[in-house]
Amino acid sequence: MELLNYIVWNPDMFAFRIGSWGVRWYSLCWLIGLALGYLLMKKLYEEQGITWQERVQGRKKVKVNVFDPLFIYIFVSVLVGARLGHCIFYEPDRFLTSVQGFVEMLLPIHFLQGGGWKYTGYEGLASHGGVIGMLVAIWLYCRNTKVPLWTVLDNMGICCGVTAGFIRVGNLMNSEIIGKVTDVPWAFIFEQVDKAPRHPGQLYEALAYFAFLIVVLFIYRRRGPASVGTGFYFGLCLTVIFTFRFLIEYTKDIQVAFEAGLPLDMGQILSIPFILIGVACMVGGPWMKRLGAK
Structure with a gap:
């Protein structure tokens, strides 16, 4: 493999420093994701009059x-x-x-x-x-x-993509949750880990979550605030995000040794219940609406 064909990745873990104190990219990405999620959720609350x-x-x-x-x-x-x-x-x-x-x-x-x-x-x-x-x-x-439970869950489903995306950007800046060795031209060489070109699994996930955010906001704008409270957006969030998470795990390296002996890694095993719950919420809209009124 010709290493010059790949993206060499070795960023400083700190976004900025003040003397001996510094803020890590990972922490900064968490805060940015939560702050943007907060602002979007606030806007949804105002639009829905709650x-x-x-x-x-x-x-x-x-x-x-x-x-x-x-x-x-x-x-x-x-x-x-x-x-x-x-x-x-x-x-x-x-x-x-x-x-x-x-x-x-x-x-x-x-x-x-x-x-x-x-x-x-x-x-x-x-x-x-x-x-x-x-x-x-x-x-x-x-x-x-x-506040009705299903209203909050649906709004959270609309907002979660922005926070999830920035958390994965933080993982990328930390050179953690790395992918398997590959020869695809966009492979990253995580110098803090080894010299092998690997799938940038964190970047795959971040891009997918940001794309989901755009799609779900488009659906919400088309359907309007009255569509919130049925469980649809919450179910869509769980189904899409954790289905993608399940699939993307095939490009990731194992995180802990015991996963090597499992037919599925821990991320995939934990994703399955969330996918099933998501599908149930999407197809059970009228029932969720009645629960949301309580």
Whole structure:
């Protein structure tokens, strides 16, 4: 293989530095994705007239903003879910078999063999765990604010592509979740990993998620705000994103050793339930609409 034919990839992990302190591209991409998702969700709430609710406090009726708490619910739950998902699904032997491992799962530190510890940040976040955490948070949010559950889920399905796309861009900047060795002309040589040309699986996913965002926004504009609350957009999101995730795994290298002995890797195994739930939501629109009214 002629290495000059491929894209050599070796970016600095830090987007910028101020003295000894710096912001990593990965963290920056997470924040950009969440911020854009927040702004898009806010616009959808306003279009659908659900940002404010009238409530009785004492003897007065007051308007309460029910959108603002959503960001906190989502931000915390996605990070916690993604972290726990990685530790439980991908590295249970490391994090669930010792007290030190359990502490490392919860805190962004690593214990040194000779004693002591160092700050590492959270090294390892799993998208499937993030989705599970997000769903739990949305249920709690709807329970507390009385916003219809299927309305929130559909709006989340419309917005999620932008956040998911930027997270994968962060993975690309980190040279992680790399693809298998290949000779396609657009292969990347991840110098922080090895000198072999590989599929840029992170880039495939990022482009797919951004494309999904454009398509789902087009559908929403054509169908209008009244189409939200049936479960269709939430189902479409799960079905399309996790079907693509299932297929793209064939171009990725395994992330942990035990996957080598499995007929499907962990990403594919975890994607199957989400695909089935997505299809069920898309075909069960009238039933979802009735549930959404409660």
